Amino acid sequence: MDFITQVTLGGAVGQATMHRELGNKAVLWGMFAGALPDLDILAYPLMDSVTQLTWHRGISHSILLTMVLTPLLGWLIARVHHYAVSIEKAALFTFLALGTHILIDLLTTYGTMIFEPFSNDQLAWNVLFIIDPLFTLPLLIFLLLSLLPGESRAKQFRNAIGMILAFAYVVVALLFKFGTELSFERALEEKGIQVKRMITTATPFNTILWRCVVEDNGGFWIGYRSLFDRNYEIPFWYVPRNELLLAGIEDQRAVQTLRWFSDGWFSVRKTPEGELLFQDLRFGEFDVAVPEHSFGQGDPRNLSFTFTFRLFPTGDATGPDKLTIEQDFPMPDIKNSLEILWKRIKGTDPPARTARAAFKR
Secondary structure, eight states: OOHHHHHHHHHHHHHHHHHHHHHHHHHHHHHHHHHGGGGGGGGGGOHHHHHHHHHSSSSGGGGHHHHHHHHHHHHHHHHHTTTTSOHHHHHHHHHHHHHHHHHHHHTTSOOBBBBTTTOOOOOOOOOSSOOOOHHHHHHHHHHHHHTTTOOOOOOOOHHHHHHHHHHHHHHHHHHHHHHHHHHHHHHHHHHHHOOOOEEEEEOOOSSSSEEEEEOOEEEEEEEETTTTTTTTOOOOEEEEEOOGTEEEEEEHHHHHHHHHHHOOEEEEEOOOOOOOEEEEEEEEEESSSSSSGTTTOOOOTTTEEEEEEEEOOHHHHHHHHEEEEOOOOOOOOOHHHHEEEEEEEEHOOOOOEEOOOOOOO
């Protein structure tokens, strides 16, 4: 999740576990612990763009590092406060603060390597968008209320309300996800689309509008469904994988890393200038040419995927590092994008047909 959410969640855990001993200082420790795993990005200047993809949410978000830091940070907190809080209780706080950070990251689509350094497998449960105000705001509001003067029990009660509301929101999001998955599966079966694998993800800032990506033998079908849609027909748009465009460069570190990072959910296309664009299809797209066609509303010939990487030469003539990458996504007008998203969330009568669209500009 985003930095504000992680800091807020950590602060709430600190308030819930150590407020009696440390007062509001427990919140500060919680905010620190909640932010700690994401400080891995401070190492980015030491890495090239390819290595950065393998670093974030790696060892810093692993079970192993959590187990190592739990007693160390627990001892440090107890020592700083002259053992006003026991090492055991401070260690419990550390475990919960780091553990909830990892857990909430697992609920997003960006993979988390919790088994590093033994495995670089990425886990993603695809329940929440990386920024979701309906999850964060209750936590933040009731955490701030818990900082107001008053009895310790009242403060912890206010903080607990925020945590309960956030947990309840996740449960509701899971129910929404399972319900829309059933709708997607029914629509795919009716259209006779062969499914090798499928993911459903929440769209930006909500859990009402869901996005489905389905892999078949040659590419991917993308569809959207809002819980408020009045038409049960779900249109799916086709994006070919175009894997042949990678012929001759499969052994390059940049290509291998992108294939791993995308978990195979990718499409490749060549620009009129001859540049190769590697598109990770998991994180959403926007129709730059006709914004109203975004979120499954029209022919996606001009879609720009949020996670698009441009492959270009490094100047090294030999070896596995002849190519490097940079992100290539033309940022749409934010105000207009939010208006289109809000309209789609409210439910529409989407075009009742299945479209097979080539990917070209």
